[in-house]
Amino acid sequence: DSGVTQTPKHLITATGQRVTLRCSPRSGDLSVYWYQQSLDQGLQFLIQYYNGEERAKGNILERFSAQQFPDLHSELNLSSLELGDSALYFCASSPGDVNNEQFFGPGTRLTVL
Amino acid sequence: QKEVEQDPGPLSVPEGAIVSLNCTYSNSAFQYFMWYRQYSRKGPELLMYTYSSGNKEDGRFTAQVDKSSKYISLFIRDSQPSDSATYLCAMRVQGGSEKLVFGKGTKLTVNP
Numbered sequence: 001d002s003g004v005t006q007t008p009k010h011l012i013t014a015t016g017q018r019v020t021l022r023c024s025p026r027s028g029d030l031s032v033y034w035y036q037q038s039l040d041q042g043l044q045f046l047i048q049y050y051n052g053e054e055r056a057k058g059n060i061l062e063r064f065s066a067q068q069f070p071d072l073h074s075e076l077n078l079s080s081l082e083l084g085d086s087a088l089y090f091c092a093s094s095p096g097d098v099n100n101e102q103f104f105g106p107g108t109r110l111t112v113l
Numbered sequence: 114q115k116e117v118e119q120d121p122g123p124l125s126v127p128e129g130a131i132v133s134l135n136c137t138y139s140n141s142a143f144q145y146f147m148w149y150r151q152y153s154r155k156g157p158e159l160l161m162y163t164y165s166s167g168n169k170e171d172g173r174f175t176a177q178v179d180k181s182s183k184y185i186s187l188f189i190r191d192s193q194p195s196d197s198a199t200y201l202c203a204m205r206v207q208g209g210s211e212k213l214v215f216g217k218g219t220k221l222t223v224n225p
Contacts (some may be wrong), residue, residue: 042215062196101159
């Protein structure tokens with residue numbers, strides 16, 4: 001158990017809908033990262049927050065947004081969902097803003113029908 | 114050409130075999146190299162990381178980096194059924210953002 005929690009575990013929704021994925025980092029970790037994992041693309045970095053501020057951006061679509069709250073938990077919002085958004089979404093955390101060891105949560109499996 | 118290439122396998126070996134997993138990359142600015150292990154239905158976990166070139170050993174695992182060839186390897190000695198998982202290489206540049214670039218992963222099965 002990495003200490004990172006993600007909810008929900010599974011999410012099934014329809015095209016065009018909006019969903020919110022939630023992540024609680026390990027106690028004391030200030031950085032939160034979001035990743036998308038699909039069979040064809042592998043694990044893709046989406047975005048990083050450090051202590052409430054956006055730190056780095058990867059291949060995140062404009063339909064997706066994230067934020068980190070004062071208690072350091074983070075939410076990833078996915079809107080106008082498409083079939084191709086079906087994937088595993090992982091959250092990871094690390095103590096600082098530049099760390100090689102990121103602790104991954106168990107993931108949220110999103111299915112868009 | 115993708116930044117990081119990794120043969121997806123699957124790779125199936127008998128218990129006790131030496132396993133070699135590899136990644137190639139195209140970005141010469143990569144300085145930190147990592148191997149993550151991902152069990153089925155779980156998040157990845159860091160196995161090892163190395164900085165720049167050279168070898169690093171940790172128990173049955175050895176990580177090698179050859180920057181001149183842009184090639185990294187993970188060797189597993191005396192492989193066990195519990196090593197059955199998907200192994201992902203990851204790398205990043207020094208400084209700047211924390212963005213890790215991952216390979217697609219190699220699925221390994223160690224048969225008892």
